[in-house]
Amino acid sequence: MRIGIISFAHMHAYSYAHCIQRNPQAELVGIADENEERGKAAARQFGVNWVADYRSLLEQDIDAVVICSENARHAEQTIAAARAGKHILCEKPIAAALEEGKAMIEAAESNGVKLMIAFPCRFHPVAQRMREQVANGMFGAILAMNGTNRGSMPGGWFVDASQSGGGAVMDHTVHVLDVMRWMMPGAEVKEVYAEADTLFHSVDIDDSGLLTFEFDNGVIASLDPSWSRSASFPVWGDVTFEIVGTRGVCRTDLYKQNITLHSDDTMKTTRENWGADPDQEMIDAFVDCVRLDAPPPVTGLDGLRALEVALWAYQSSRTGQPVGRSSLKEG
Amino acid sequence: MLGALVRDIDWLIWTFGGVRRVYAKRRRSRNAEIDPSDVCYVSIRMRSGVISHLTESLTPMRDESNFLEVAGRQGVLHLEEDESAKPIRSWIHGGSAGGRPDYSSASPLHSDARQECIRQFIHRMENDRASLENEDAGQQAMRVAFAALESIRTGQAIAFADEAESGEERTG
Numbered sequence: 001m002r003i004g005i006i007s008f009a010h011m012h013a014y015s016y017a018h019c020i021q022r023n024p025q026a027e028l029v030g031i032a033d034e035n036e037e038r039g040k041a042a043a044r045q046f047g048v049n050w051v052a053d054y055r056s057l058l059e060q061d062i063d064a065v066v067i068c069s070e071n072a073r074h075a076e077q078t079i080a081a082a083r084a085g086k087h088i089l090c091e092k093p094i095a096a097a098l099e100e101g102k103a104m105i106e107a108a109e110s111n112g113v114k115l116m117i118a119f120p121c122r123f124h125p126v127a128q129r130m131r132e133q134v135a136n137g138m139f140g141a142i143l144a145m146n147g148t149n150r151g152s153m154p155g156g157w158f159v160d161a162s163q164s165g166g167g168a169v170m171d172h173t174v175h176v177l178d179v180m181r182w183m184m185p186g187a188e189v190k191e192v193y194a195e196a197d198t199l200f201h202s203v204d205i206d207d208s209g210l211l212t213f214e215f216d217n218g219v220i221a222s223l224d225p226s227w228s229r230s231a232s233f234p235v236w237g238d239v240t241f242e243i244v245g246t247r248g249v250c251r252t253d254l255y256k257q258n259i260t261l262h263s264d265d266t267m268k269t270t271r272e273n274w275g276a277d278p279d280q281e282m283i284d285a286f287v288d289c290v291r292l293d294a295p296p297p298v299t300g301l302d303g304l305r306a307l308e309v310a311l312w313a314y315q316s317s318r319t320g321q322p323v324g325r326s327s328l329k330e331g
Numbered sequence: 332m333l334g335a336l337v338r339d340i341d342w343l344i345w346t347f348g349g350v351r352r353v354y355a356k357r358r359r360s361r362n363a364e365i366d367p368s369d370v371c372y373v374s375i376r377m378r379s380g381v382i383s384h385l386t387e388s389l390t391p392m393r394d395e396s397n398f399l400e401v402a403g404r405q406g407v408l409h410l411e412e413d414e415s416a417k418p419i420r421s422w423i424h425g426g427s428a429g430g431r432p433d434y435s436s437a438s439p440l441h442s443d444a445r446q447e448c449i450r451q452f453i454h455r456m457e458n459d460r461a462s463l464e465n466e467d468a469g470q471q472a473m474r475v476a477f478a479a480l481e482s483i484r485t486g487q488a489i490a491f492a493d494e495a496e497s498g499e500e501r502t503g
Contacts, residue, residue: 143358144370146386150402193354193488195374195382200404208402210384212356212374220356222372222384228402242386244370246360249390320352321488 001287002029002062006054006077007069008042009035009157010091012118012279016066017046019283026287032057058084064290066118067091070163071170075100078115082107087114089286093174093310094303096165101307105300116286116296117303119178121239123281126254127179130241134183139245142184145221146244147176151237153227159203167205169196169313172225174306175239178298180221181305183243188305190216193322194313200228211313234260235271254278332357332371333476335387340479341472343375343383349471352376354488355479373479 003020005013005028020028028046032054033039043050051057054077057065064087067077074095081088088108094117095101108115121127134142149172157163164170181187196209208226215221229237239254257275285297316323344350357371373385386398401408414420417436442450478489 143360143368144372144388146372191486193356193374195352195376197380197382199380199382200402208382210374210382212354212372212384214356218358220358220370220372222356222374222386224384226402228407230402230404230406233407244358244368244388244390246362246368320490322354322486 001026001064001291003027003064003066003287004030004032004057004060004062004086005042006032006057006065006067006081007035007073008033008038009070009073010068011154012091013066013068014042014045015279016068016089016118016283017042019277019280020066020287021046022280023284023287025291026283029062030057030060055080058086063087064089064114064286066286070157071096071165072163075104078104079107082111082113082115085111085113087116087290089116089118089283090303091118092178092303093165093170093307094300095307096163096170098304098308098311101300101304105304108300114290114296115300116289117178117298117300118282119175119298119302119306120278120282121175121179121254122182122278122298123285124239124254124278125276126252126256127241127278130243130250130252131183133250134243134245138248139243139250140247142219142243142245144244145180145183145219146223146242147180147221148224148238148240149173149176150224150226150228152229152231152233153201153203153207155203159201159205159207161205164205166310166314167196167198167203168207168225168227169194169209169211169317170206170310171227173209173211173223173310173313174303176223176225176241177306177309178302179239179241180215181302184215184217184219187215187217187219189213189309189312189325191322191324192309192312192316194316196314196317200226200230206314206317209313209317211309213309232268234269235273332369332387332389333480336371336373336385336476336479337469337472339385339387340375340475341468343377343385344471344475345468347377347379347381347383349378350375350475350478350491351378352488352490353475353478353482355482357483371479371483375475375479 003026020026028048030049031043032051034052039050065081067090074090078088078090192213194211196206199208201207211223213221241252243250255273258271258273261270261272289296312323353375355373360368367389369389371387375383397412399410417438419437421435422432482489
């Protein structure tokens with residue numbers, strides 16, 4: 001299966017490129033990046049060709065693309081790829097706006113290609129074990145969930161609202177939301193209350209937030225998506241969950257399998273992860289769903305539902321009151 | 332639940348000043364006799380701009396779930412009562428359950444927070460009654476806690492219009 005990568009604007013592109021090259025059924029064919037310096041460097045690193053215009057990449061003999069551009073470019077590039085008959089793995093969030101996400105889903109469906117959203121947390125064995133235990137009733141019926149996806153401030157286009165669509169709340173809400181929805185098949189968020197602000201960094205976008213919300217099955221939840229990890233913090237961030245059920249409690253930390261490194265080079269103590277690589281599992285799953293013509297394990301609708309919650313959080317933060325599905329105009 | 336809320340809110344007001352807005356959600360098990368689970372998530376916006384989140388829960392692991400994180404512009408303070416962090420951990424051979432060792436752990440102190448509170452109270456009663464904490468402190472925390480309960484009941488965020496009501500007087 002021949003794959004191209006559209007843009008290395010999102011840093012996850014480097015990991016995905018490695019994963020494609022490690023998959024024996026896949027071949028990384030080329031890279032398109034309008035940033036010539038970045039694109040050429042990535043092409044050299046991975047031993048493939050570079051083109052500036054993604055449309056040139058789409059004209060090549062490839063089966064699929066991985067899109068890692070700025071959030072505001074996802075729709076344009078996904079729709080172009082779909083029209084060119086290429087299957088698509090798109091970095092999260094699906095888009096910067098709901099209408100864009102819906103157009104992406106429509107384009108994939110009408111052109112008969114697969115659209116998968118990059119939510120690697122689902123592919124982490126810690127999350128998968130947690131889901132198995134929830135599914136087999138180990139904790140009884142779920143009452144409440146508490147999640148965090150705290151991280152470092154990424155800078156660059158992430159703090160430019162015209163390119164990202166939002167800051168920390170946009171960047172980190174979607175990961176945790178996706179896992180929560182995946183834990184409870186069929187359940188959807190019905191109401192969101194959020195505080196969002198710029199508290200940690202000198203940027204013109206939200207870098208902190210706290211979401212309190214409720215699913216339509218009655219489960220209450222909270223989430224910290226803040227870019228609150230300081231430069232001195234020993235690790236990039238975290239993805240954690242606490243599930244409270246009628247029979248027990250489960251507390252998980254997807255990136256807790258670490259070894260502590262004390263380095264005189266950096267004059268910093270860091271925690272280096274030795275756990276599983278969910279990116280590899282996700283790329284392998286994408287390759288398999290295209291090769292075997294199976295449904296994508298994470299759909300465009302999954303991406304859209306997660307984006308909805310992030311956008312509702314912004315709306316709630318502006319009004320100071322919870323925002324419910326019934327109080328919103330579905331576009 | 333109210334008692335736990337008041338204690339944590341008191342600490343928040345003492346550390347970060349008054350409260351601007353409160354929103355809360357609560358979920359309890361339907362059959363409390365079989366399952367005592369009771370979870371409450373509270374979102375509090377302080378007047379200083381600080382965003383805070385409280386998790387109050389009555390669950391099987393409540394005795395070992397104390398957690399605190401304070402994130403600022405120049406660093407992060409993190410405290411978690413983790414078993415592996417206990418300074419004394421013991422395994423005794425031939426334990427009660429099928430030969431598995433009995434496990435115990437301890438983190439002893441000369442004086443814990445409750446003892447220190449009583450000691451301070453007695454000391455000030457005997458020597459410096461004027462410096463005793465203003466009893467209004469407790470009332471301010473109670474007002475915020477009751478606002479959280481009102482938010483749970485109404486589904487709305489509760490805003491504090493009057494700074495004095497939310498504990499602003501306690502700063503400084």
